Amino acid sequence: MTLINRLCGVVTALAVTLQFNANAEAGAPQQKTQAPAYYRLMLGEYEVTALSDGTFQMDADKILTNITPKELEASLARSFLKNPVETSVNGFLINTGSKLVLIDTGSGTLFGPTLGKLLSNLKASGYRPEQVDEIYISHMHGDHVGGLSADGKPVFPNAIVRAAQQEADFWLSKAHMDAAPQERKDAYQGAMNMLNPYVSADKFKPFDGDTELVPGIRAAASHGHTPGHTVYVVESKGQKLVLWGDLMHVAAVQFPDPAVTILYDTDPAKAASQRKRVFADAAGQNEWVAGAHLSFPGIGHLRTAGSGYTFVPVNYGALP
Numbered sequence: 497m498t499l500i501n502r503l504c505g506v507v508t509a510l511a512v513t514l515q516f517n518a519n520a521e522a523g524a525p526q527q528k529t530q531a532p533a534y535y536r537l538m539l540g541e542y543e544v545t546a547l548s549d550g551t552f553q554m555d556a557d558k559i560l561t562n563i564t565p566k567e568l569e570a571s572l573a574r575s576f577l578k579n580p581v582e583t584s585v586n587g588f589l590i591n592t593g594s595k596l597v598l599i600d601t602g603s604g605t606l607f608g609p610t611l612g613k614l615l616s617n618l619k620a621s622g623y624r625p626e627q628v629d630e631i632y633i634s635h636m637h638g639d640h641v642g643g644l645s646a647d648g649k650p651v652f653p654n655a656i657v658r659a660a661q662q663e664a665d666f667w668l669s670k671a672h673m674d675a676a677p678q679e680r681k682d683a684y685q686g687a688m689n690m691l692n693p694y695v696s697a698d699k700f701k702p703f704d705g706d707t708e709l710v711p712g713i714r715a716a717a718s719h720g721h722t723p724g725h726t727v728y729v730v731e732s733k734g735q736k737l738v739l740w741g742d743l744m745h746v747a748a749v750q751f752p753d754p755a756v757t758i759l760y761d762t763d764p765a766k767a768a769s770q771r772k773r774v775f776a777d778a779a780g781q782n783e784w785v786a787g788a789h790l791s792f793p794g795i796g797h798l799r800t801a802g803s804g805y806t807f808v809p810v811n812y813g814a815l816p
């Protein structure tokens with residue numbers, strides 16, 4: 497081998513090494529997306545699909561009440577969190593075999609681009625909005641009713657919408673909106689914009705108190721967070737799931753201390769007592785629970801821990 501040939505070999509090897517290093521440094525582009533956010537489990541014979549509407553940054557420091565800033569910081573730190581807390585918004589789709597029931601609808605366009613994803617996740621999960629037979633609303637805050645309508649038309653054209661009569665009386669009343677302070681008027685208007693397309697099509701059917709809505713699903717009054725706040729109980733083949741709506745908002749804080757309340761409670765004392773009652777039931781009966789603001793998919797069990805509770809998220813599972 498001549499000196500020239502040997503030098504050429506060294507130069508080529510060097511070039512390959514440099515190229516390899518350059519590629520390694522550039523790396524694969526980061527994708528920065530999550531998988532479509534739906535999660536399924538079977539409850540007896542019923543199929544339950546948790547649907548994510550997205551997340552938002554909750555300024556717990558400003559909106560949680562009946563807790564000191566120091567206590568809040570300590571509670572969040574125990575869960576490796578700090579304020580603001582990234583918080584899920586979840587809805588739940590129940591297929592009983594004869595009815596397809598959606599419980600809460602997410603935010604639609606009411607709360608910006610990090611939310612409003614429930615519809616696309618419902619589609620990603622294999623269903624179409626026109627297949628939904630019934631929609632049960634835990635309460636009429638925007639992050640629960642915002643997905644009902646778009647541009648003044650129902651998003652779920654074949655669905656009957658149901659909520660507690662007290663909730664309808666409170667949020668769909670123009671007199672209440674007119675009497676409300678300026679900063680609260682939008683909440684009434686949002687509820688009206690979302691519900692009224694169903695009201696005028698005669699597809700809104702409020703109920704009064706604890707009521708069976710379809711076989712296997714019943715409403716259970718838990719008024720306090722709002723005047724008609726309702727949890728929904730799903731039962732099949734001896735298995736039970738209680739869908740909490742906004743019975744609680746910040747897991748890291750309100751499981752250890754259910755007395756912590758939130759600025760948006762219309763009756764904070766009543767909201768706290770309902771939370772304590774439903775938590776005690778859940779822990780005592782070993783039932784499944786699901787929360788609109790529990791970290792997605794927001795399904796699990798509760799057990800007692802000292803004077804409070806620990807939430808045990810569902811174990812990931814394939815479907816049969």
Ligand SMILES: [Zn+2]
Pocket residue numbers: 637639640742788789
């Ligand atoms: Zn909410």
